[in-house]
Amino acid sequence: MVKLLSAGALIFLFSVPVLAVEYEDHSGMLMDHGDGHLMDMAGGMVMGQNTTTLPGGCDSISESKEITVHAGHKYAEKFPGRMFAFDTQEFNVKPCTKLTVHFINDDNVRHQWMMHGLPKYLYPKGMFHLEVSGPAKISGTLILPPGDKTYLVHCDIAQHMEKGMKAQLKVGKGDGDLPSIPGVTAYVIPDDYKGSLSTVMAEVAAAAEAAAIPAVVPAKTAPTATQPPKEDSVISGVTVIGLAIGLLLAPFLAKKFKGMSASEVVATIFDLLRAGIELAVKLLSDLVKFVMSNKNKILP
Ligand SMILES: [Cu+2]
16 A cells, blocks of 8 residues: 555656646757857747847947747637737837847747847848747847837747737837737737627528529529520620720820810710721721632632
């Protein structure tokens, strides 16, 4: 019995480290590849690191600030329809701040904290970028430019931003809000949660039924005619062509009619119609002449 208990205790002790999430800290493992690009063999990456060079317009570093940002599925739970998120959706810093970002990826997939729109003479492709496969921590530092501007921060792994991993960093007062930031701004493509699957299917069935009725009724009243639907499609085709021609001609006509009175516009339209008819008749007669002359050549 004692043996059994001690074996149980041993199993419990060994399982504790498995239960607790271990974050791999990449900060001491990174190799500096120059130009602010740091990488390690475990897949941690920092790009656009800048700890010393002041951006143009900054006389000095206004303040040194450190922020910790978490990324993971669990932070998206409060945002309906989202799958991934940062734990913070908006960051505010003063112009010319030296900002160190401690990025903690809580998921078992790869995430990024990628900032865009920075001056390209200082940050390659205008980007500052932290990336790591989780669970892990990684840190990087940059110096922000002067001026009020809102910068996009997102995870660029396919569909992670669309699924909610999007935030904004405002330097100074910023210059507005970016769209589709969970909890901050409206979604560009709003999800429609109206109606359950059964009601949607009932609507589809009703629409299909309604579409089927007109096709059946003419068949009953006039058994010979399968044409009505055909005629409909011809009319709509002609309508489409007419609309296309109208759209093409509209800018030309608008220019021509500029500054004319109503009677002048009508006169011009008739003039254009006459010219068009004349052109058509001329083309037709030319065609007839051409065919006739060919025939004449062949006949003798
Ligand atoms: Cu991600």
